[in-house]
Amino acid sequence: MYEDGLGEQDVLIVGAGPTGLTLAVDLARRGVRALVVERAEGLFPGSRGKGIQPRTQEVFDDLGVGEAIRAAGGPYPVGMIWRDGRRQGEHRMFDGSDEGSEDSPYREPWMVPQWRTQEILAARLAELSGGIAFGRELVGLEQDPDGVTAVFASGPPVRALFAVAADGGRSTVRRTLGIPMTGETVDPHPMLVADVRISGLDRDNWHIFPPVEGAGFLAVCPLAGTEDFQVVAQFPEGTDVDLSLDGIRAAVAARSHLAPADVTSVSWASDFRPRAALAERFREGRVFLAGDAAHVHSPAGGQGLNTSVQDAYNLGWKLGAVLRGRAPESLLDTYEEERLPLAAGMLGVSTRVHRGEARRGAATQQLGLGYRGSSLAVETREDLADGALRAGDRAPDGLRGVRLFDAFRGPHWTLLVVGEAAPAQLPPLPEVRTVRVPSYEAYGDGLFLVRPDGYVGWAGASSTGLAPYLSRAGA
Structure with missing residues (x-):
């Protein structure tokens, strides 16, 4: 020691x-x-x-x-475009539905x-x-x-x-x-990001101020769960960004209808070049x-x-x-x-x-990301339909007598035995939690070995080949 x-x-x-x-x-x-x-x-x-x-x-x-x-x-607020001190209209920041589904309980980013x-x-x-x-x-x-x-x-x-x-x-x-x-420089313009207190702006919107002459854009986002706003401001290339309270006040005032004194405090500030x-x-x-x-x-x-x-x-x-x-x-x-x-x-x-x-x-x-091409993704079924769940894919949630994410939660592997056609007899699997569920369209019938990180590692219509896979993958 x-x-x-x-x-x-x-x-x-x-x-x-x-x-x-x-x-x-x-x-x-x-x-x-x-x-x-x-x-x-x-x-x-x-x-x-x-x-x-x-x-x-x-x-x-x-x-x-x-x-x-x-x-x-909390959820992200709807964007609000401003110009000349007037609201120009809402701007939706994200495409897609905010509603969760049975196989994906979370469908919106959380701030x-x-x-x-x-x-x-x-x-x-x-x-x-x-x-x-x-x-x-x-x-x-x-x-x-x-x-x-x-x-x-x-x-x-x-x-x-x-x-x-x-x-x-x-x-x-x-x-x-x-x-x-x-890599590459994504944007040569310096960026300021800071956590501030601001008066004179509501917390119901992500406030967006498009570029004005001589200054880049400004975005002011209320930080969920706090009384702060996050300020992001773009500057002309070559600018030495001033991270002081006075510098941030000047940047906000130059790009919006807010007065410098409306920025009442700064708790953290940084600058960066997007790359x-x-x-x-x-x-x-x-x-x-x-x-x-x-x-x-x-x-x-x-x-x-x-x-x-x-x-x-x-x-x-x-x-x-x-x-x-x-x-x-x-x-x-x-x-x-x-x-x-x-x-x-x-x-x-x-x-x-x-x-x-x-x-x-x-x-x-990132719900659609997976590891189908990995050496740890072993798919033994044949003639699968387009769109079928395969080894390497994220294992969906669902309520089939047990919520599947509840079954997966923890550091273990999980073997899902899905549908009436799945085999009744399985080899001893002392380190694997086995869960039997009725037919579920998100999976289809069969055996699905779910890795500790929630991806299907191995899939089959029978248990043939399961034991060697488990030995190699450490289950």
Whole structure:
């Protein structure tokens, strides 16, 4: 054990943002010794990643924070276009229905400021006896065949079997590993984002002020569950953005009918240049990249935080299976295999939304994403109809005597035996929860082995081939 009690870990997670905290929660509920280290002295204080997409809401439900996330936030307000101090009309920000359905209970993005999401995840981690060490700035990382050693600017080193870089777009871990990140500038115009208090604007709308001469657009969004607004403002290329209270007041007044004094306070502010970038690989030996350390998005469409959370959700069960000795270490190769192409695809979605080439809708909800091309997706049925659920797809919800998401919730695998034609006799499956349900159109009849992250791993009309799959995948 090291002198400050951090000790040797199964997994060291660098970064206490949504990615690192999600992974830590998932590992903690599996009994994995994981430590989160964060160079700052506390959690990130801003609202930046405020949109929780439907698929991520399902993930949070499984991790035990779904109710807290719903209670902390609210739906996005309807956009309102302003010009010359007058309301010009509403602007719907999202395509599609806001109504949930039997197979997809969440169909709208849910607004929760990023700082609040992190507080909820950190509280859940504490419930599971997980730890965060603040004020630990990583300055070196070495690995050998048996593990990883992390060195910090202050305090003793930490030894772990595996490490995960969840330390953002400027990832120290990624640079230390020498993994290149390539991409493009999505928009050369600097952007301001800030959490402010404003008087003189209602909280029923997302207020949008189109560009005026000499100044870019302004958007002022009431942050659900708080008294704050998030201000986003665009500036001419080459501008040095002033993040002070006076600077933000001037930016708001130049683009809207509001007076400088209407901005009464600023609790957090930052500037950035929208870009899209992807790491060349998501793994180097015993170290994995996740979240912004692996892919950087434009904020348009709300894909960055959500793609990052799902990186962690994909990696967590795989690390758990390997560390428990239930799966070969080769299972970890499927993390990059599955997540890198999906991240690349979502980068494209974010960029198109930012440039006005696509609307926020089904693609940004992330419910249609899956892993059909993965080596972990084994489909043994033949002659399936177009549109049929297949191995690799997200496993739908539904109420068939038991709510399926209730059956899936937890770190286990689930075998769904669906319909009268499904076999009555099954091999012993001590580590798998078996649930029998009547015929359900969303699935069709058969056997569906649902992974711990809610995707169908294996599907068949009989149990032939099920046992070898389970052995390889760590169930």
